[in-house]
Amino acid sequence: MDVVQILERSVLFTRIQPGNVEDLLSCLKARTSTFPKDYTIIDEGEYTDEMGIILSGSANIVRHDFWGNRTVVANLGVADSFAETIACTQLPSEVVVITCEPTIVLFLNIHQVITTCRKGCVHHQSLIENMVKLLSQKNLELMKKMNHITKRSTREKLLSYLSEEAKKRKSRTFSIPFDRQQLADYLCVERSAMSSELSKMRSEGLLEYQKSTFTLYEEE
Amino acid sequence: MDVVQILERSVLFTRIQPGNVEDLLSCLKARTSTFPKDYTIIDEGEYTDEMGIILSGSANIVRHDFWGNRTVVANLGVADSFAETIACTQLPSEVVVITCEPTIVLFLNIHQVITTCRKGCVHHQSLIENMVKLLSQKNLELMKKMNHITKRSTREKLLSYLSEEAKKRKSRTFSIPFDRQQLADYLCVERSAMSSELSKMRSEGLLEYQKSTFTLYEEE
DNA sequence: CCTTTTCTGTTGTAAAAACAACATAATAAA
Protein backbone atom coordinates (compact mmCIF):
# COMPACT_ATOMS: atom_id res chain seq x y z
CA MET A 1 0.00 0.00 0.00
CA ASP A 2 1.40 3.34 -1.04
CA VAL A 3 0.55 5.77 1.76
CA VAL A 4 1.73 8.81 -0.16
CA GLN A 5 -0.46 7.97 -3.11
CA ILE A 6 -3.54 7.64 -0.92
CA LEU A 7 -2.81 10.85 0.93
CA GLU A 8 -2.68 12.71 -2.36
CA ARG A 9 -6.42 12.09 -2.57
CA SER A 10 -7.07 13.49 0.91
CA VAL A 11 -8.14 17.07 1.49
CA LEU A 12 -5.41 17.62 4.06
CA PHE A 13 -2.58 16.91 1.65
CA THR A 14 -3.99 18.74 -1.35
CA ARG A 15 -1.37 20.60 -3.35
CA ILE A 16 1.47 19.23 -1.26
CA GLN A 17 4.29 17.72 -3.35
CA PRO A 18 4.42 13.93 -2.94
CA GLY A 19 8.14 14.25 -2.33
CA ASN A 20 7.52 16.33 0.76
CA VAL A 21 4.93 14.07 2.33
CA GLU A 22 7.41 11.67 3.95
CA ASP A 23 9.15 14.51 5.78
CA LEU A 24 5.87 16.07 6.85
CA LEU A 25 4.62 12.76 8.24
CA SER A 26 7.45 12.43 10.72
CA CYS A 27 6.93 16.06 11.67
CA LEU A 28 3.26 15.28 12.33
CA LYS A 29 4.14 12.27 14.51
CA ALA A 30 2.26 10.02 12.11
CA ARG A 31 1.52 6.42 13.04
CA THR A 32 -0.61 3.75 11.39
CA SER A 33 -2.86 1.18 13.03
CA THR A 34 -4.80 -1.75 11.67
CA PHE A 35 -8.23 -2.65 13.00
CA PRO A 36 -10.49 -5.68 12.44
CA LYS A 37 -14.13 -5.48 11.32
CA ASP A 38 -16.65 -3.94 13.77
CA TYR A 39 -13.85 -2.48 15.88
CA THR A 40 -14.51 0.68 17.89
CA ILE A 41 -11.68 3.07 17.02
CA ILE A 42 -13.03 5.91 19.12
CA ASP A 43 -15.68 5.46 21.77
CA GLU A 44 -18.10 7.91 23.32
CA GLY A 45 -16.52 10.07 26.01
CA GLU A 46 -12.96 9.54 24.80
CA TYR A 47 -10.46 12.34 24.31
CA THR A 48 -7.75 12.45 21.67
CA ASP A 49 -5.26 14.84 20.20
CA GLU A 50 -4.94 12.88 17.00
CA MET A 51 -6.98 13.01 13.85
CA GLY A 52 -7.31 9.94 11.64
CA ILE A 53 -7.19 9.35 7.90
CA ILE A 54 -8.48 6.09 6.42
CA LEU A 55 -5.81 4.39 4.33
CA SER A 56 -7.90 1.32 3.52
CA GLY A 57 -11.27 -0.05 4.52
CA SER A 58 -14.19 1.99 5.81
CA ALA A 59 -15.95 3.05 8.98
CA ASN A 60 -19.17 4.62 10.24
CA ILE A 61 -19.60 7.49 12.65
CA VAL A 62 -22.45 6.48 14.91
CA ARG A 63 -24.31 8.18 17.72
CA HIS A 64 -26.39 6.56 20.46
CA ASP A 65 -28.77 8.74 22.40
CA PHE A 66 -30.13 8.45 25.91
CA TRP A 67 -33.03 6.24 24.84
CA GLY A 68 -30.87 3.95 22.75
CA ASN A 69 -31.79 5.37 19.37
CA ARG A 70 -29.02 4.82 16.87
CA THR A 71 -28.02 7.40 14.30
CA VAL A 72 -25.43 6.92 11.58
CA VAL A 73 -23.86 10.35 11.30
CA ALA A 74 -21.59 9.60 8.35
CA ASN A 75 -19.70 6.95 6.45
CA LEU A 76 -15.95 7.18 5.94
CA GLY A 77 -14.07 5.75 2.98
CA VAL A 78 -10.45 5.74 1.85
CA ALA A 79 -8.75 9.15 2.20
CA ASP A 80 -11.53 10.45 4.44
CA SER A 81 -10.60 11.83 7.83
CA PHE A 82 -12.19 11.83 11.26
CA ALA A 83 -11.78 13.09 14.84
CA GLU A 84 -10.48 16.51 13.70
CA THR A 85 -13.21 18.19 15.68
CA ILE A 86 -12.64 16.56 19.05
CA ALA A 87 -8.89 16.82 18.59
CA CYS A 88 -9.12 20.55 17.82
CA THR A 89 -11.56 21.37 20.60
CA GLN A 90 -10.16 18.97 23.20
CA LEU A 91 -13.70 17.93 24.06
CA PRO A 92 -14.82 14.32 24.65
CA SER A 93 -16.27 12.47 21.70
CA GLU A 94 -20.05 12.28 21.53
CA VAL A 95 -19.93 9.72 18.79
CA VAL A 96 -18.47 6.29 18.08
CA VAL A 97 -16.21 5.55 15.14
CA ILE A 98 -16.61 1.89 14.20
CA THR A 99 -15.05 -0.03 11.33
CA CYS A 100 -17.27 -1.65 8.67
CA GLU A 101 -14.47 -3.98 7.55
CA PRO A 102 -10.77 -4.49 8.28
CA THR A 103 -9.37 -0.97 8.18
CA ILE A 104 -6.00 0.78 8.29
CA VAL A 105 -5.81 4.26 9.76
CA LEU A 106 -3.12 6.93 9.74
CA PHE A 107 -3.13 9.06 12.87
CA LEU A 108 -1.66 12.57 12.94
CA ASN A 109 -1.02 14.78 15.94
CA ILE A 110 -3.38 17.72 15.59
CA HIS A 111 -1.14 20.24 17.36
CA GLN A 112 1.62 19.55 14.90
CA VAL A 113 -0.83 20.11 12.08
CA ILE A 114 -2.16 23.48 13.16
CA THR A 115 1.00 25.11 14.50
CA THR A 116 3.87 25.94 12.15
CA CYS A 117 6.84 23.92 13.30
CA ARG A 118 10.23 25.30 14.28
CA LYS A 119 12.05 23.26 11.71
CA GLY A 120 10.25 25.37 9.15
CA CYS A 121 8.70 22.58 7.10
CA VAL A 122 8.17 23.97 3.64
CA HIS A 123 4.61 22.82 3.31
CA HIS A 124 3.35 23.42 6.79
CA GLN A 125 1.55 26.58 5.72
CA SER A 126 -0.33 24.70 2.99
CA LEU A 127 -1.22 22.08 5.56
CA ILE A 128 -2.89 24.64 7.79
CA GLU A 129 -4.84 26.11 4.90
CA ASN A 130 -5.91 22.61 3.91
CA MET A 131 -7.00 21.97 7.48
CA VAL A 132 -9.27 25.02 7.31
CA LYS A 133 -10.66 23.79 4.04
CA LEU A 134 -11.16 20.29 5.45
CA LEU A 135 -13.15 21.61 8.40
CA SER A 136 -15.24 23.78 6.07
CA GLN A 137 -16.01 20.80 3.90
CA LYS A 138 -17.05 18.73 6.92
CA ASN A 139 -19.36 21.56 7.74
CA LEU A 140 -20.91 21.50 4.30
CA GLU A 141 -21.34 17.76 4.48
CA LEU A 142 -23.17 18.05 7.77
CA MET A 143 -25.39 20.67 6.16
CA LYS A 144 -26.00 18.35 3.26
CA LYS A 145 -27.04 15.58 5.58
CA MET A 146 -29.25 18.02 7.42
CA ASN A 147 -31.00 18.72 4.12
CA HIS A 148 -31.87 15.06 3.83
CA ILE A 149 -33.19 14.52 7.30
CA THR A 150 -35.17 17.74 7.52
CA LYS A 151 -37.37 16.49 4.72
CA ARG A 152 -40.87 15.77 5.92
CA SER A 153 -41.51 12.28 4.59
CA THR A 154 -39.56 9.07 4.24
CA ARG A 155 -39.92 9.25 0.48
CA GLU A 156 -38.53 12.77 0.28
CA LYS A 157 -35.61 11.79 2.49
CA LEU A 158 -34.81 8.84 0.27
CA LEU A 159 -35.05 10.88 -2.93
CA SER A 160 -32.97 13.68 -1.43
CA TYR A 161 -30.22 11.27 -0.37
CA LEU A 162 -30.26 9.04 -3.43
CA SER A 163 -30.27 11.89 -5.92
CA GLU A 164 -27.37 13.48 -4.04
CA GLU A 165 -25.43 10.22 -4.32
CA ALA A 166 -26.25 9.93 -8.00
CA LYS A 167 -24.98 13.47 -8.50
CA LYS A 168 -21.80 12.72 -6.56
CA ARG A 169 -21.04 9.57 -8.57
CA LYS A 170 -22.16 11.24 -11.79
CA SER A 171 -24.25 8.22 -12.70
CA ARG A 172 -27.85 7.28 -12.23
CA THR A 173 -26.68 3.81 -11.22
CA PHE A 174 -24.54 3.73 -8.09
CA SER A 175 -23.84 1.83 -4.88
CA ILE A 176 -24.32 3.21 -1.40
CA PRO A 177 -22.10 2.30 1.57
CA PHE A 178 -25.03 1.31 3.79
CA ASP A 179 -27.22 -1.70 4.31
CA ARG A 180 -30.93 -1.05 4.94
CA GLN A 181 -30.65 -0.65 8.70
CA GLN A 182 -27.72 1.74 8.36
CA LEU A 183 -29.50 3.73 5.68
CA ALA A 184 -32.55 4.01 7.92
CA ASP A 185 -30.34 5.11 10.82
CA TYR A 186 -28.66 7.63 8.53
CA LEU A 187 -31.95 9.12 7.30
CA CYS A 188 -33.59 8.85 10.73
CA VAL A 189 -36.50 6.75 9.61
CA GLU A 190 -37.87 3.33 10.46
CA ARG A 191 -36.23 0.48 8.60
CA SER A 192 -39.37 -1.47 7.71
CA ALA A 193 -41.27 1.66 6.73
CA MET A 194 -38.34 2.64 4.55
CA SER A 195 -38.26 -0.78 2.94
CA SER A 196 -41.92 -0.63 2.03
CA GLU A 197 -41.54 2.95 0.77
CA LEU A 198 -38.69 1.74 -1.45
CA SER A 199 -40.79 -0.99 -2.97
CA LYS A 200 -43.65 1.45 -3.50
CA MET A 201 -41.25 3.76 -5.33
CA ARG A 202 -40.00 0.86 -7.40
CA SER A 203 -43.53 -0.13 -8.38
CA GLU A 204 -44.12 3.46 -9.44
CA GLY A 205 -41.09 3.29 -11.70
CA LEU A 206 -39.11 5.92 -9.81
CA LEU A 207 -36.13 3.67 -9.22
CA GLU A 208 -34.71 0.19 -9.31
CA TYR A 209 -32.44 -1.54 -6.83
CA GLN A 210 -30.61 -4.71 -5.93
CA LYS A 211 -29.11 -4.81 -2.48
CA SER A 212 -27.18 -1.57 -2.17
CA THR A 213 -27.05 -0.70 -5.86
CA PHE A 214 -29.65 1.79 -7.00
CA THR A 215 -30.75 3.18 -10.35
CA LEU A 216 -32.81 6.35 -10.49
CA TYR A 217 -35.20 7.11 -13.33
CA GLU A 218 -36.12 10.57 -14.49
CA GLU A 219 -39.62 11.82 -13.94
CA GLU A 220 -41.69 12.47 -17.01
CA MET B 1 -20.03 50.72 20.54
CA ASP B 2 -16.60 49.34 21.38
CA VAL B 3 -15.70 46.96 18.59
CA VAL B 4 -12.59 45.67 20.32
CA GLN B 5 -14.53 44.81 23.45
CA ILE B 6 -17.11 42.83 21.47
CA LEU B 7 -14.46 41.00 19.48
CA GLU B 8 -12.84 39.86 22.72
CA ARG B 9 -15.93 37.69 23.19
CA SER B 10 -15.66 36.14 19.72
CA VAL B 11 -13.94 32.83 19.11
CA LEU B 12 -11.79 34.26 16.34
CA PHE B 13 -10.10 36.83 18.58
CA THR B 14 -9.63 34.62 21.61
CA ARG B 15 -6.32 35.19 23.39
CA ILE B 16 -5.40 38.11 21.13
CA GLN B 17 -4.32 41.19 23.06
CA PRO B 18 -6.94 43.99 22.75
CA GLY B 19 -4.09 46.35 21.90
CA ASN B 20 -3.29 44.34 18.79
CA VAL B 21 -6.81 44.07 17.47
CA GLU B 22 -6.84 47.49 15.75
CA ASP B 23 -3.73 46.64 13.73
CA LEU B 24 -5.05 43.20 12.84
CA LEU B 25 -8.34 44.64 11.64
CA SER B 26 -6.74 46.80 9.00
CA CYS B 27 -4.63 43.82 7.97
CA LEU B 28 -7.84 41.78 7.58
CA LYS B 29 -9.45 44.50 5.44
CA ALA B 30 -12.20 44.85 8.02
CA ARG B 31 -15.32 46.87 7.25
CA THR B 32 -18.57 47.32 9.12
CA SER B 33 -22.09 47.53 7.69
CA THR B 34 -25.42 48.31 9.27
CA PHE B 35 -28.58 46.49 8.19
CA PRO B 36 -32.27 47.09 9.00
CA LYS B 37 -34.63 44.44 10.33
CA ASP B 38 -35.51 41.51 8.01
CA TYR B 39 -32.63 42.37 5.68
CA THR B 40 -31.02 39.60 3.63
CA ILE B 41 -27.29 39.92 4.25
CA ILE B 42 -26.39 36.88 2.15
CA ASP B 43 -28.77 35.27 -0.30
CA GLU B 44 -28.88 31.80 -1.78
CA GLY B 45 -26.41 31.31 -4.61
CA GLU B 46 -24.19 34.20 -3.62
CA TYR B 47 -20.41 33.97 -3.37
CA THR B 48 -18.23 35.86 -0.92
CA ASP B 49 -14.69 35.94 0.33
CA GLU B 50 -15.62 37.64 3.55
CA MET B 51 -16.78 36.18 6.82
CA GLY B 52 -19.01 38.21 9.13
CA ILE B 53 -19.09 38.81 12.87
CA ILE B 54 -22.20 40.25 14.51
CA LEU B 55 -21.35 43.41 16.47
CA SER B 56 -24.92 44.17 17.52
CA GLY B 57 -28.36 42.75 16.78
CA SER B 58 -29.08 39.21 15.62
CA ALA B 59 -29.81 37.12 12.54
CA ASN B 60 -31.07 33.74 11.44
CA ILE B 61 -29.53 31.32 9.00
CA VAL B 62 -32.41 29.99 6.95
CA ARG B 63 -32.74 27.42 4.22
CA HIS B 64 -35.52 27.03 1.67
CA ASP B 65 -35.78 23.76 -0.17
CA PHE B 66 -37.16 22.93 -3.57
CA TRP B 67 -40.72 22.50 -2.28
CA GLY B 68 -40.65 25.71 -0.28
CA ASN B 69 -40.10 24.11 3.11
CA ARG B 70 -38.36 26.54 5.45
CA THR B 71 -35.67 25.46 7.90
CA VAL B 72 -34.01 27.68 10.45
CA VAL B 73 -30.47 26.33 10.55
CA ALA B 74 -29.18 28.53 13.36
CA ASN B 75 -29.58 31.79 15.21
CA LEU B 76 -26.71 34.26 15.46
CA GLY B 77 -26.18 36.69 18.34
CA VAL B 78 -23.54 39.27 19.22
CA ALA B 79 -19.96 38.02 18.66
CA ASP B 80 -21.19 35.08 16.57
CA SER B 81 -19.77 34.66 13.10
CA PHE B 82 -21.13 33.44 9.77
CA ALA B 83 -20.19 32.74 6.15
CA GLU B 84 -16.79 31.26 7.09
CA THR B 85 -17.69 28.09 5.26
CA ILE B 86 -18.65 29.58 1.91
CA ALA B 87 -15.77 32.03 2.11
CA CYS B 88 -13.27 29.22 2.79
CA THR B 89 -14.60 26.86 0.14
CA GLN B 90 -15.47 29.49 -2.47
CA LEU B 91 -18.78 27.74 -3.06
CA PRO B 92 -22.14 29.50 -3.47
CA SER B 93 -24.28 29.88 -0.39
CA GLU B 94 -27.08 27.36 0.03
CA VAL B 95 -28.61 29.35 2.84
CA VAL B 96 -29.93 32.82 3.53
CA VAL B 97 -28.64 35.02 6.35
CA ILE B 98 -31.43 37.36 7.41
CA THR B 99 -31.47 39.90 10.25
CA CYS B 100 -34.02 39.56 13.06
CA GLU B 101 -33.58 43.22 14.08
CA PRO B 102 -31.36 46.17 13.11
CA THR B 103 -27.89 44.65 13.03
CA ILE B 104 -24.28 45.75 12.65
CA VAL B 105 -21.80 43.34 11.07
CA LEU B 106 -18.02 43.34 10.83
CA PHE B 107 -16.75 41.74 7.64
CA LEU B 108 -13.25 40.26 7.38
CA ASN B 109 -11.45 39.05 4.28
CA ILE B 110 -11.03 35.32 4.70
CA HIS B 111 -7.80 35.03 2.72
CA GLN B 112 -6.14 37.54 5.00
CA VAL B 113 -7.31 35.49 7.96
CA ILE B 114 -5.97 32.13 6.89
CA THR B 115 -2.67 33.16 5.31
CA THR B 116 0.11 34.63 7.41
CA CYS B 117 0.72 38.12 6.13
CA ARG B 118 4.05 39.46 4.90
CA LYS B 119 4.08 42.29 7.40
CA GLY B 120 4.43 39.57 10.00
CA CYS B 121 1.53 40.55 12.24
CA VAL B 122 2.36 39.25 15.68
CA HIS B 123 -0.96 37.61 16.27
CA HIS B 124 -1.67 36.21 12.87
CA GLN B 125 -0.65 32.73 13.98
CA SER B 126 -3.13 32.83 16.88
CA LEU B 127 -5.76 33.99 14.45
CA ILE B 128 -5.30 30.93 12.26
CA GLU B 129 -5.48 28.59 15.25
CA ASN B 130 -8.62 30.36 16.38
CA MET B 131 -10.07 29.95 12.92
CA VAL B 132 -9.53 26.21 13.15
CA LYS B 133 -11.18 26.20 16.55
CA LEU B 134 -14.07 28.29 15.26
CA LEU B 135 -14.76 25.88 12.42
CA SER B 136 -14.58 22.95 14.82
CA GLN B 137 -17.08 24.59 17.11
CA LYS B 138 -19.46 25.25 14.23
CA ASN B 139 -19.17 21.59 13.48
CA LEU B 140 -20.08 20.63 17.02
CA GLU B 141 -23.02 23.00 16.97
CA LEU B 142 -24.33 21.42 13.79
CA MET B 143 -23.99 18.05 15.48
CA LYS B 144 -25.86 19.34 18.49
CA LYS B 145 -28.69 20.55 16.31
CA MET B 146 -28.66 17.20 14.55
CA ASN B 147 -29.22 15.55 17.94
CA HIS B 148 -32.38 17.55 18.38
CA ILE B 149 -33.92 16.94 15.01
CA THR B 150 -33.06 13.25 14.82
CA LYS B 151 -35.35 12.67 17.79
CA ARG B 152 -38.41 10.69 16.82
CA SER B 153 -41.26 12.76 18.27
CA THR B 154 -42.09 16.44 18.59
CA ARG B 155 -42.00 16.15 22.36
CA GLU B 156 -38.53 14.61 22.37
CA LYS B 157 -37.27 17.31 20.02
CA LEU B 158 -38.65 20.02 22.26
CA LEU B 159 -37.19 18.47 25.40
CA SER B 160 -33.84 17.90 23.71
CA TYR B 161 -33.63 21.50 22.55
CA LEU B 162 -35.03 23.13 25.68
CA SER B 163 -32.88 21.16 28.10
CA GLU B 164 -29.83 22.00 26.00
CA GLU B 165 -30.71 25.69 26.24
CA ALA B 166 -31.26 25.41 29.98
CA LYS B 167 -27.86 23.78 30.30
CA LYS B 168 -26.25 26.50 28.20
CA ARG B 169 -27.79 29.33 30.24
CA LYS B 170 -27.22 27.43 33.47
CA SER B 171 -30.76 28.15 34.59
CA ARG B 172 -34.02 26.27 34.38
CA THR B 173 -35.66 29.54 33.37
CA PHE B 174 -34.40 31.02 30.12
CA SER B 175 -35.42 32.81 26.95
CA ILE B 176 -35.01 31.40 23.46
CA PRO B 177 -34.24 33.54 20.40
CA PHE B 178 -37.14 32.14 18.37
CA ASP B 179 -40.84 32.75 18.06
CA ARG B 180 -43.08 29.70 17.63
CA GLN B 181 -42.84 29.52 13.86
CA GLN B 182 -39.04 29.86 13.97
CA LEU B 183 -38.76 27.25 16.69
CA ALA B 184 -40.88 24.87 14.63
CA ASP B 185 -38.71 25.55 11.58
CA TYR B 186 -35.61 24.97 13.69
CA LEU B 187 -36.83 21.65 15.08
CA CYS B 188 -38.40 20.62 11.76
CA VAL B 189 -41.90 20.10 13.12
CA GLU B 190 -45.28 21.60 12.42
CA ARG B 191 -46.00 24.83 14.27
CA SER B 192 -49.55 24.03 15.37
CA ALA B 193 -48.67 20.48 16.37
CA MET B 194 -45.77 21.88 18.37
CA SER B 195 -48.01 24.41 20.06
CA SER B 196 -50.45 21.77 21.18
CA GLU B 197 -47.62 19.51 22.31
CA LEU B 198 -46.29 22.40 24.40
CA SER B 199 -49.62 22.91 26.12
CA LYS B 200 -49.91 19.19 26.74
CA MET B 201 -46.48 19.26 28.35
CA ARG B 202 -47.48 22.24 30.44
CA SER B 203 -50.62 20.51 31.64
CA GLU B 204 -48.47 17.55 32.64
CA GLY B 205 -46.29 19.85 34.73
CA LEU B 206 -43.16 19.29 32.65
CA LEU B 207 -42.64 22.98 31.94
CA GLU B 208 -44.06 26.47 32.04
CA TYR B 209 -43.78 29.25 29.48
CA GLN B 210 -44.76 32.75 28.56
CA LYS B 211 -43.97 33.81 25.04
CA SER B 212 -40.34 32.83 24.52
CA THR B 213 -39.42 32.38 28.18
CA PHE B 214 -39.46 28.81 29.39
CA THR B 215 -39.07 27.12 32.75
CA LEU B 216 -38.30 23.42 32.93
CA TYR B 217 -39.29 21.26 35.89
CA GLU B 218 -37.44 18.17 37.00
CA GLU B 219 -39.08 14.81 36.60
CA GLU B 220 -39.93 12.97 39.78
C1' DC C 1 -57.33 55.36 20.89
C1' DC C 2 -58.81 52.10 17.31
C1' DT C 3 -57.58 49.20 13.44
C1' DT C 4 -54.87 45.97 11.29
C1' DT C 5 -51.65 42.59 11.29
C1' DT C 6 -49.11 39.07 13.30
C1' DC C 7 -48.61 35.46 16.62
C1' DT C 8 -50.23 31.68 19.33
C1' DG C 9 -53.26 28.05 20.67
C1' DT C 10 -57.18 24.77 19.65
C1' DT C 11 -59.60 21.24 17.32
C1' DG C 12 -60.97 17.68 13.89
C1' DT C 13 -59.64 15.05 9.97
C1' DA C 14 -56.64 12.89 6.75
C1' DA C 15 -52.17 11.13 6.02
C1' DA C 16 -47.99 9.16 7.46
C1' DA C 17 -44.87 6.94 10.53
C1' DA C 18 -43.82 3.77 14.34
C1' DC C 19 -44.25 -0.61 15.89
C1' DA C 20 -44.85 -5.52 15.98
C1' DA C 21 -45.00 -9.78 13.99
C1' DC C 22 -43.84 -12.55 10.53
C1' DA C 23 -42.21 -14.43 5.71
C1' DT C 24 -38.58 -14.90 2.72
C1' DA C 25 -33.98 -14.25 0.92
C1' DA C 26 -29.21 -13.98 1.39
C1' DT C 27 -25.18 -14.92 3.83
C1' DA C 28 -22.13 -17.12 7.09
C1' DA C 29 -20.90 -20.97 9.76
C1' DA C 30 -20.65 -25.77 10.93
Place this chain on the structure above:
DNA sequence: TTTATTATGTTGTTTTTACAACAGAAAAGG
Protein backbone atom coordinates in the same frame (compact mmCIF):
# COMPACT_ATOMS: atom_id res chain seq x y z
C1' DT D 1 -24.68 -29.30 2.16
C1' DT D 2 -27.25 -28.24 5.96
C1' DT D 3 -28.08 -25.21 9.59
C1' DA D 4 -27.95 -20.93 11.84
C1' DT D 5 -27.85 -16.13 11.46
C1' DT D 6 -28.62 -11.93 9.54
C1' DA D 7 -30.80 -8.87 6.13
C1' DT D 8 -34.74 -7.49 3.73
C1' DG D 9 -39.54 -7.12 2.58
C1' DT D 10 -44.64 -7.34 3.78
C1' DT D 11 -48.75 -6.43 6.27
C1' DG D 12 -52.04 -4.79 9.78
C1' DT D 13 -52.64 -1.93 13.92
C1' DT D 14 -51.69 1.92 16.86
C1' DT D 15 -49.81 6.26 17.48
C1' DT D 16 -48.20 10.54 15.81
C1' DT D 17 -47.89 14.14 12.63
C1' DA D 18 -49.46 17.21 8.88
C1' DC D 19 -52.86 20.09 7.35
C1' DA D 20 -56.63 23.23 7.43
C1' DA D 21 -59.59 26.27 9.53
C1' DC D 22 -60.45 29.19 13.00
C1' DA D 23 -60.48 31.97 17.61
C1' DG D 24 -58.31 34.78 20.79
C1' DA D 25 -54.14 37.43 22.30
C1' DA D 26 -50.53 40.42 21.46
C1' DA D 27 -48.10 43.71 18.86
C1' DA D 28 -47.60 47.23 15.36
C1' DG D 29 -49.22 51.10 12.90
C1' DG D 30 -51.87 54.96 12.15
